[in-house]
Amino acid sequence: MTMPNSPRALPLLTFCFAAACGGGSPPPAAAPASETAPTTTPASGTVDATPISDPVANVPPTCKNGTKPSATGLVDDLEDGDNKATAQGGRDGIWWVGKADHAKIDVPGSVVKASDGSPFGSKRGMHFVGKTDASDVWGAAVGVNFLSGGGFYDASKYAGISFKLKSAKPNLDVRLKINDVSTHPDGGKCSKQCFNAFGREIILGTEVKEVTLMWSELTQQSDWGDVRPPMIDPTKVKDLEWQIWPGTEFDLWIDDVHLLECK
DSSP states (O other), X not given: OOOOSSTTTSOOOOOXXXXXXXXSSSOOTTSOGGGOOOOOOXXXXXXXXXXXXXXXXXXXXXXXXXXXEEEEEEEEOOTTOSSBOOOBTTBOOBEEEEEOTTOEEEESOSSOOOEEOOTTSSSEEEEXXXXXXXXXXXXXXXXXXXXXXXXXXXXXXXXXXXXXXEESSSSEEEEEEEOBTTTSGGGSSOOSSOOOOEEEEEEEOSSOEEEEEEGGGOBOOTTOOSOOOSSOOTTSBOEEEEEEOSSXXXXXXXXXXXXXXXX
C-alpha cells in the first residue's frame, strides 16, 4: 500500500472481520449501510496523556454529583455471544474490527463476536488479541456502531460512557475514540483531515480497570484535524472504538459498556 505523504492527510484502509461487516473504507458501493465499518484514524505524533480522572482544562464537569448507568444506556454486556450491540435506547449497532496493512489480528477470528472466558466475572467479553506493526501509521481497533445503518446517533440525553478493560500485559496504551458530526466526513464539516475523533488515552496495567468518562473529558489529538470544536457534539455520534497504536503486541478484554446519566 502506498502511504500518504502525511499520516494526517487521509484515513487509511480499515476492514472489518464481522460476518455482518463489509470489507474496507470506504465500503464497496454494493454493500448495505449496515455492513460499513468506520474508518480508523492514523496515529498522531502527540498523545493526550492527561489522566482520565482529571477534568479537561476550561471544560466544566457535566454532573456535579457524579454519574450512574442509564436505564436505557446498556451498549452491550456481551453475554449473548453475538456481534450485535444491545437493542436499547434506539441503538442497534454491530461490533467490528479494523487494522492497518501489516497488523495481525488473532482474536476475534473471521467473525467478530464475544469470547468465552471473560476476566470480569461474567461468561463472555470482547477479546482483542494481535500485534500492530511500527511501519504502519496506525495500528488496529475494535469498535461498535451506535446504529447498524451507519447514521449519527443522538446521545445527548446521556452524560458519558463507562466500560471495563483488562490487559494481559502492563503499560498497554489504548485510546477510546468517539467520532461525531465534526470528525466524521458524513457530517460535512471536516474535509481533508477527518477522523480526529474525540477520545481519551488509557494506560492499562494487568488489573481490571473500570473507566468512567463524561463527554466533557474527551478531547481531540492536539496536532491535526481541520475542524477543532471545543468539545464533542453528543447529538450526532457514530461509534465507540478502542484503538491500539503501531508497534504494539496486545491482548485486551472489553466488557460492560454503558452510557451514563447524571445522579
